[in-house]
Amino acid sequence: MIELRNITKKFKDSIVIDDISMKIRDGELVAIIGSSGCGKTTTLKMINHLITPTRGKIFIDDVDIDTMDQVELRRGIGYVIQQSGLFPHMTVKDNIEIIQKLEKKSKEEIEESTSSLMDMVGLSDDFLYRYPTELSGGQQQRVGVARALANRPEIILMDEPFSALDPMTRISLQDELIALREKINTTIVFVTHDMDEAIKIADRICIMKDGKILQYDTPEEILRNPYNEYVENFVGINRIWDSPEYIKVEDIMIHTPVTCRDDFTRFRCIRRMRERNVDSLMVVSDDGTYEGIVSRRTLQRVSNLKLRVKDFMYTDRQTASPDENILDVLKIFDEKNVQNVPVTDENGKLVGLITGSTLIATLSQQYLTEEEREEEEGGTDHE
Ligand SMILES: Nc1ncnc2c1ncn2[C@@H]1O[C@H](COP(=O)(O)OP(=O)(O)OP(=O)(O)O)[C@@H](O)[C@H]1O
Ligand SMILES: [Mg+2]
Incomplete structure (x- = not known):
């Protein structure tokens, strides 16, 4: 379990993260969502200690990460960023294997693992000897995910990993991620701007604004009971109609x-x-x-x-x-x-x-505009 306890982060005098607390359960995929600058990346980077909180503590399996060996901590946490972050001068194979090689595993063991990782992210072994520039954006992101998985981390942090991709590639990578989760039991913290993406892939969604957590709940609860108007607008008034399975009898x-x-x-x-x-x-x-x-x-x-x-x-x-x-x-x-x-x-x-x-x-509600809805709600008050 990852636990953030009363975390505050200041850069100079500005408070970027304002006393947030949250728990992420083992094997859970939590999406952090919020508008630009609300502190998503900062939150991720505090989990793998790339950034140190000004106040508060972070625990992984009840161990304060301040007390852990920093190199080991980061090796145990896969990190995937928007532009894949692959090393341009290394082949796909070397990119994936770099950390394992540092750990002095046998060549056979590493290659077998690489092959199965490629399989997991839906790439054939033909790509192994290509360089990142010889891959499409989607393929690069797949390699980025494979590399993050290479060390069998218990936690993967993903910072808008699919946001630079075209919609079709993006959807197929989301599907891959969902399929991947059937095979591995990694805890994933996934930053995104995209509510559709969050609803589709996350077990729970954490909505942030100005360094605070507004709502942290299942997609279903957020759609059904948005905490306030901001969340409602963020989610999109009619969003629930895109997910009619969340409307209950x-x-x-x-x-x-x-x-x-x-x-x-x-x-x-x-x-x-x-x-x-x-x-x-x-x-x-x-x-x-x-x-x-x-x-x-x-x-x-x-x-x-x-x-x-x-x-x-x-x-x-x-x-x-x-x-x-x-x-x-x-x-x-x-x-x-x-x-x-x-x-x-x-x-x-x-x-x-x-x-x-x-x-x-009920169904006709989705075709009403907001004003019509207000009128209607006003109307029922008098009954
Ligand atoms: N090293 C830094 N020094 C000063 N301010 C910083 C630093 N890093 C981030 N910030 C500020 O902290 C705030 C939160 O940044 P952060 O990168 O966490 O936002 P974000 O939610 O990831 O945004 P985006 O969606 O644009 O990636 C922003 O206002 C940013 O300008
Ligand atoms: Mg960011």
Whole structure:
């Protein structure tokens, strides 16, 4: 685990990092994001002791990094920067192997490791004897990542490693990084300007502003509950629509659907529907367990007035759970061709209802402009 405890950094009189604390768990990928000059690079460089904090302490696995051997510390931490930082006068092979050679490992061992690293970052061994200038930007970054991995570090720091690349290369390197994480269990601190990138690759995102941490949480939490307006704007108001999997059933469901019990008569059902102005009733038992649905259409077909809800309710309707996402529910609507989907908790209790119109109302939000949204929110206040 990496822990920053009350870190402050001043350059001359200006405070660049202002009393930040954060923990990064083993094997986690944390993205640090924030506008230019907010202190991202400074934070990274303090972790590998290229910069010393003015105040506060940094611990790696509970050891104060001030007390560690600095060369060893840095060898245990891979560092990837924007322009790959490869040595121009060395071949790809030498670039990757330089640190291992310093450690006097056997040639065979090193070459085998190099070959597997090339494989990991998606480069063929044909590139080994080329020089950095003979590679594309994306290939150089891959070599940069391979070099950072060469010493099997427990931690890799990546400072905007993909930002100089064209969008396609960038996306494919992001995918490579995600795939790589399946194979290695390295802790990664990844600085980026790009929220899409952070959301895509990070387990947690740390949003910084003016040397402070505004919010440090999972992509999902940041999208759903931005800490303040700055974060919201930074994330982008409609951003959540780019990640609809983060919109949960409980966010959009009707929390108090109109219900009835299974001993209701047809007449009583119709009356309740009319009073409450709905087209269907959720049938629940006394303890709130979901049992089925009665729709207006079903009622129209019931001719025997002695029948009760339990005789004609519909029990096969697929239900959703509150933590499922909006895409799962859209699929139910689409595949089952239904008008609504009851929401039940893990004990089978009815906790909500999603109707076609709830979905449309939610989905249409993404097309509203900010002013329209404000008007709408203002409007609901008066209700
Ligand atoms: N060696 C230094 N001496 C004085 N000021 C510095 C030094 N290094 C960084 N700074 C200042 O500290 C602040 C934070 O710099 P830092 O490089 O950490 O920002 P950043 O978030 O990485 O920005 P960017 O996104 O542009 O890379 C900036 O205002 C910068 O000018
Ligand atoms: Mg920087």
